[in-house]
Amino acid sequence: MWLHQESKHMKMGSTLISIILVILFCGSAVGDRTRTKLLSVKGQDGMSAAAPVPSDGVCKSMVETRGYVCEEHSVATQDGYILSMQRIPEGKSGKTPGNRLPVLLQHGLVMDAITWLLLPPEQSLAFLLADNGFDVWLASTRGTKYSRGHISLSPNDPRYWDWTWDELVAYDLPATIQYVHDQSGQKLHYIGHSLGTLIALAAFSKDQTLNMLRSAALLSPIAFVGQITSPLARYAAENFIAETLYRLGVHEFNPRGEAVIKLLKDFCSKPGVDCTNLLTSFTGPNCCLNSSIVDVFLEHEPQPTATKNMIHLAQMIREGSLAMYDYKKEDENRKHYGQPTPPVYDMTSIPNDFPLFLSYGGADAISDVKDVKILLDSLKDHEGDKLVVQYRDDYAHADFVMGENAKQVVYDPLMAFFRLQ
DSSP: OHHHHHHTTOSSHHHHHHHHHHTTOOOOOSGGGBOOSEEEEEETTSOEEEEEOOTTOHIIIIIGGGTOOBEEEEEEOTTSEEEEEEEEOSBTTBOOSSOOOEEEEEOOTTOOGGGGGSSOTTTOHHHHHHHTTOEEEEEOOTTSTTOOEESSOOTTSGGGGOOOHHHIIIIIHHHHHHHHHHHHTSOEEEEEETHHHHHHHHHHHTTOSGGGEEEEEEESOOSOOTTOOOHHHHHHHHTTHHHHHHHTTOOEEOTTSHHHHHHHHHHHTSTTOOGGGHHHHHHOOOSSOOTTHHHHHHHHOOOOEEHHHHHHHHHHHHHOOOBSOOOSSHHHHHHHHSSSSOOBOOGGGSOTTSOEEEEEETTOSSSOHHHHHHHHHHTTTSOGGGEEEEEETTOOTTHHHHOTTHIIIIIHHHHHHHHTO
């Protein structure tokens, strides 16, 4: 197994731990290809401001070095977070004739936009889309390296981290979709992986953003996680690890932080746990990862999230529910929701005529087959020509974004689906 071989070369034990955590949800000159020096930060209220382009931003570090034009953008959410976005407006060969339909790509938990750029250009989904005539947009959720801005709060302030994926549904996703829609002047396609599928499904169930979308492709779809088979994810949920961290004042869940590393070291010390093979036990046995991707991966990932977000996910695992964050006190729930229990995201409310492409794997320990089938049962009334379901028996969680054969087995069918919408 590649992780066992690679671990011999790791400089620090924490690096291996970082890899494991991340998978949970789980050319030409640079200077002359930069389009902007200032980001136009535009909120949903129409107000604009300027923010400096990061010197080591996604465009410079991962896109322009591969010979592609790249633009840095930024958008402010209604609750004040400033999100980083990148645009790859054309393929490597330059402009192609015809209308380039926009596509927005949304990463999973403790990852960022670089998720879609880890593989070589001929294998990475973002570059493939650009080379195949799409206008490609990449988003990074709040709290990640390039999306740590806020109109008034610092990441050092606990209030900055007072959110879960509910807020990604309510604020981040609408802000990024609205921005791409406004910039392009047309409806867009959406692609999500893991947590990126969860926030999309939750938004669709509330009829949010659908009027700006053509279709959605969901890779390793997450809605229900009550039957998750990842030992570490289940251990953390059942032992209330995130809740413990939160009570200790750890509001930022940083996979490279001391508290998280201690958690994993404690887990690895348990009898019968082999941490050299934790990637497999964590994600399921990924069939198609090449060890050369690890060095690229470690330069950029993992990324922080809110500890409160990890609590929310743990609630879903323990209870098998698909609901908003539970404050565990009726008065607190009433204060936030006007009812004693958190509202449920109802998957049967997703419009039956909205085009969906779902791809899941038989070896996935995060997006477990049994949980995916619960989601598919919720979509049983979907119009037949509007729901495409792809099943890969050999694929696990990371294969969908880092598998060296993903172009042939997932991305080519995905792009063919988009062309029909």
